[in-house]
Amino acid sequence: MIFSKRIMSAEFIERPNRFQAYVYINGKKEMVHVPNTGRCKEILLPGTKVLLREENNPNRKTRFDLIAGYKDKKLINIDSQIPNKVVEEALRARKIDQLKKYTNIEREKTFGNSRFDFKLTDKNDNKYYLEVKGVTFENDGITMFPDAPTERGKKHLLELVQVIKEGYGAGVLFLIQMDNVNKFMPYDNMDKAFSDALRLAAQNNVDIFAYDCSVGRNFITMKNKVQVELS
Structure with a gap:
């Protein structure tokens, strides 16, 4: 964008x-x-x-x-309003391989008592709920989230597990708001509860994505898929 x-x-x-x-x-x-x-x-x-x-x-x-x-x-880029806009642009351009089949893209949709950043639906009415987290912390090419404790973030992950249990697709996408990084990891030393919830989500078939961005003075756009390391 x-x-x-x-x-x-x-x-x-x-x-x-x-x-x-x-x-x-x-x-x-x-x-x-x-x-x-x-x-x-x-x-x-x-x-x-x-x-x-x-x-x-x-x-x-x-x-x-x-x-x-x-x-x-x-x-x-540190603007917390940017990640959802960048991810929506990427979804509509079908830049995320695992989510290409979803052609109906809706923002801020509820599931039960939860609200997720995106609700995606394919031509067969299969539904997928996607949560987006912006990542700004980097050290020697390793990016991590969160850079501050987030009870709300942990809650989102546990809610995505519930989505899976009820028969729908679910994922969390970490948008790394910079380029040229090596991998993404949960930041255990900052928020162990969030990190453990992320591992639990992965064990329950919640998709974990990470993508970096091309960032310039007046633009930002999703770029490359980044390795996710949860161990």
Whole structure:
């Protein structure tokens, strides 16, 4: 997908809370919104070059969203609203081999008491529920999720197991918001309960996908399937 709004460069200063950060824009300090509740500590370091998306909404307290940052030379998108949009684009373009047969794509659909990111249906009315998680943590080519404890994430995985038990297809797709990575793993040291739930989901035939992205100043798109290592 290509970003239609103006993108600007800035220098990161600090992040006093999950939703706000301070940056230098052309030498002037300004508060911006951070659309990611994860920690992103290895990306958002003082002096780091970051990218801002101009919002120009008179009802907002801030003019910009902080959507990406450079870790060394690697550009990492951190906008938590992006993964579902990128995955929807990929689903409609039939870029995910195991899901090509599903031609009806619906967003934010419920199953029982649960709501999943996508409900997919094929021409024979077979249904598949897909949850998407954005990944921003990387170390030496290894990407991991989550970068902060997530009870909600564990709940989604256990609900996908229930989908399988009721006779439907189910999967979780980890969209790695950067390129040139080697593999994906659950982040045991950050959230062991989530990691164990992911392994349980895999044991119950929930599909586990990971894909990296081509990321540029004004675009992001799904790129390559990435090896998933659960052990």
